[in-house]
Amino acid sequence: MPAPPTDARPSPHAPDHLQVVWLKRDLRVTDHRPLCEAAGRGPVLPLYIVEPQVVNAPDFSARHWAFIRESLQALREALAARGQPLVVRQGDAVPTFQRLYEAAGAFTLWAHEETGNARTFARDVNVRRWARVHALPFHEIRQHGVFRGLEDRDTWSDRWTAHMADPPVAPPEALRPVPIRPGTIPTADNLGLTASYDTVQRGGAAAGERVLRSFLETRGRRYHKQLSSPNTAFDHCSRLSPHLAWGTVSLRSVLHATRKRQADVGRAAPWHRALAAFESRLHWHDHFIQKLESAPRIEHESFIPALDALRADAFNAAHYEAWTEGRTGYPLVDACMRALTATGYLNFRMRAMLVSFAAYDLWLDWRRFKDVLARRWTDYEPGIHFSQLQMQSGTTGINALRMYDPTKQAREHDPDGAFIRRWLPALAPVPTAYVHAPWLMPRSVQASCGCRIGRTYPAPIVRHETAVTQARQRIAAARKRPAVQQQAAEILERHGSRRGRRGKGASSTSNTPPDRQQTLDL
Structure with a gap:
């Protein structure tokens, strides 16, 4: 990075010293308070860091980068129109800030608070520590209605409402530029990310x-x-x-x-x-x-840690591979997995069914498949991801078990089999009467339509009714243990919604919302 035009290094408390806006999961100029705060205090350097520890993590994919990269290109244009294009650097965050400090001297650092995975959490801790060592102001501003240091949910809903009531912050009209090269925005190939998708939503x-x-x-x-x-x-x-x-x-x-x-x-x-x-x-x-x-621990352990032992020694690699590749023998499960792999999207009910099938029918530990799903969702949001995986796996201790029958779901939500036929060409010629449960086809029908179960399309790898009955019995037995009940009470107090509970800040939302209230349908 080139040195500033003068050798003088302003104090971080001087009125016109450098303002660095560190962009992460906030790739916009509208309703961006750190950017607006910085713009009113001096020259602005908007910085995005392509971090190896993030892009090489098991929950990150080329699909994510495709969306991010297009968003970075759009953001660079929007910022350039205001006087200072986006600056992009590759490397770990602390060394990147250290190089900037050595080249430009003291600066003020601005960013939104981020609730991410363990890697980004540790990264943020290290950046705060580095800023303190160098006596640099580091301002982290709330982006969502998510509050640090919250002990329970008694006041959360009221605080969320108050936070969201403020109008969106208008973007700054102009930015005082900084003499620095913008840097290139790398491609997925540059980052060693292999694309494995057909389409991705447009970013920006x-x-x-x-x-x-x-x-x-x-x-x-x-x-x-x-x-x-x-x-x-x-x-x-x-x-x-x-x-x-x-x-x-x-x-x-x-x-x-x-x-x-x-x-x-x-x-x-x-x-x-x-x-x-x-x-x-x-x-x-x-x-x-x-x-x-x-509770950052829920990335790696269940809300009820005692429930982690349920599936600890039950991993079936063949079942896992069949599920991830969309060849379980259950048409709607397989069609959904193939649609997700190709497009990066599913609606909430279909996401919940996929996870339910993995957790109950195949008895897979959610920690075994959390990363493969994270890589495939274009909209991977860690806080939602880990919570939903656990809700659909029965490990929260406070939510009703939702064991989706994939055949019932297929008949109700894809009655003509259009979605199934689109994503499973082998089932395209199957009569509608059998497309939701092709294993029921008589041999004569299989022969006439050219779909042979076990050959052109797999037979079911498990029997749904038997598998979910066993899963329900195992979880019910575990939930009766005093240690599990005690942990569940603590989880409800710390994380549960407050509908029906009297007291300060009581929320109007339910603790076990039905499907129509879930967030992943966004």
């Missing part, structure tokens, strides 16, 4: 705003009716989840736009119900991330 703030606008104006009209079926959810869910996960739009901006649209439509059905259902999911977005913020 403008793309996110288009998606939001189309949802609120047209696509979301029957959101509450069409979010469960994989045939309709791809178009009629908001599809904002990757934009929220990587911060190309802010949750507060989405909430305010939703409420404005609610005011415009009034009580008109079906818009009123659709928007109310969508707003509830914005609330649940932060509800789940708060769980990880308050």
